[in-house]
Amino acid sequence: MTPLKDIRMQRSRHRQTWPLDTLPALAPLNQPPSLAARCPREPRPLLLKGRIASARFEVLRPEPKWLRLYFSLLVIALCSISECIRLNYICDNVDPSEKAVVTCESQTASLSCDQGTIKVLSANYGRTDRQTCSTGRPDNQLTNVQCTQSTSLSVVAIRCDGKTNCSIVAENAAFTDPCGGTYKYLTVSYKCVATPPPSPVEPSLAIVTCESQTAFLSCVQGVIKVLSANYGRTDRQTCSTGRPDNQLTNVQCTQSTSLSVVAIRCDGKTSCSIVAENAAFTDPCGGTYKYLTVSYKCVAPSPPSPPSPREFCT
Structure with a gap:
């Protein structure tokens, strides 16, 4: 048999060569080393908390409680932020009206x-x-x-x-x-x-020209657009100064072609003139002293029409 002194020296030699992490981590200090610590052999895998520790007596320590609480709060915060974003998107896209x-x-x-x-x-x-x-x-x-x-x-x-x-x-x-x-x-x-504002009404202009005199139409901005016209008489007061009553009696004197005559002469121009006379409008009521009334407005000029294909070929 081997002397007891030699056995102790062998044990001491083995303890000195083992790394410190091979000792049981949870063993109290006042207890002697376990059998695994006393025997010079590779330790068996240790099953702790459902997991196998393949290292030498490696002890898996549980996660700290504060770490679990931190991750729980982080998950709650992320979910709350995503829900707020979703609700804000829904609310922002709802028309309150x-x-x-x-x-x-x-x-x-x-x-x-x-x-x-x-x-x-x-x-x-x-x-x-x-x-x-x-x-x-x-x-x-x-x-x-x-x-x-x-x-x-x-x-x-x-x-x-x-x-x-x-x-x-x-x-x-x-x-x-x-x-x-x-x-x-x-x-x-x-x-x-919201109720759309009414479109601005362009003010219309009106002129009255006694027979044998010249009517002048003009626009500072835009061009002339004739709205209405009549060469004749519809009341006894207009252009009546110095005229006998028999020339003012007929107040149903109208000429249906008056608008077209003035429009042909003036529409689309910045200014024009026309004489209020029978030669321009023909006489709608002989023996009555007549006058020309014209209503027009100034409008934006129409864009030029594109040239026809025939114009390119000539």
């Missing part, structure tokens, strides 16, 4: 705007679910949920667009029956839009 009304069959739908006018966005007379307007109705009147009427939007738009309020009865007489035997309802989505 958009309104919706649902009206059961045979009842009256009322649309109104406190500010602006109505603009119908969508409408349907029919049935697309079993719950709406179903109270007291038998099942056979609620079964068809594919009931739509394609002309609903145009019917409501014609009745309501551009108005501050309107009403329409949800009935077959207004929309025609899209699905017989089904109890229907009218859904309308609309919004209130």
Whole structure:
């Protein structure tokens, strides 16, 4: 047998050559080394917390609680941020002026705007679910949920667009029956839009020229557009100074060709002149002292028309 002293020296030699991490990490300091520590052999794999530690007596320490809490809060924060972004996107894309009304069959739908006018966005007379307007109705009147009427939007738009309020009865007489035997309802989505400002009215100019005198038309900006004209007499006061009564009696004196005569002479020009005389207009009422009235306005000049193909060939 080997002397006890030699055995102790061999043990001491083995302990000195082993690395420190081969010692049991959880063993109390006041206890002697375990059998695995006393025996010079490769340790077996250790199963801790469902995982195999292949290193020498490697102990897997549990994750700190603060780390778990940190990751949990991080996940919650990311989810909250994504939800806020989603909700903000939804809210930002909802038009606050958009309104919706649902009206059961045979009842009256009322649309109104406190500010602006109505603009119908969508409408349907029919049935697309079993719950709406179903109270007291038998099942056979609620079964068809594919009931739509394609002309609903145009019917409501014609009745309501551009108005501050309107009403329409949800009935077959207004929309025609899209699905017989089904109890229907009218859904309308609309919004209130700002009333467009009235287009500016270009001021018109009027001139009166007594017979045998010259009428002058001119535009500082734009070109002349003749609106109306008459060579004759429609009252007793105009151009009456120094004239006998018999020349002022006929106040039904008109010449239908007056507008075309003046328009041909003046339309599209910045200025023009025409003599108020029978030679230019022919005499509509002999023996009556006449005058020429012309109403016109100054408009932007029309763009030049493109040249015809024949002009390129010449």
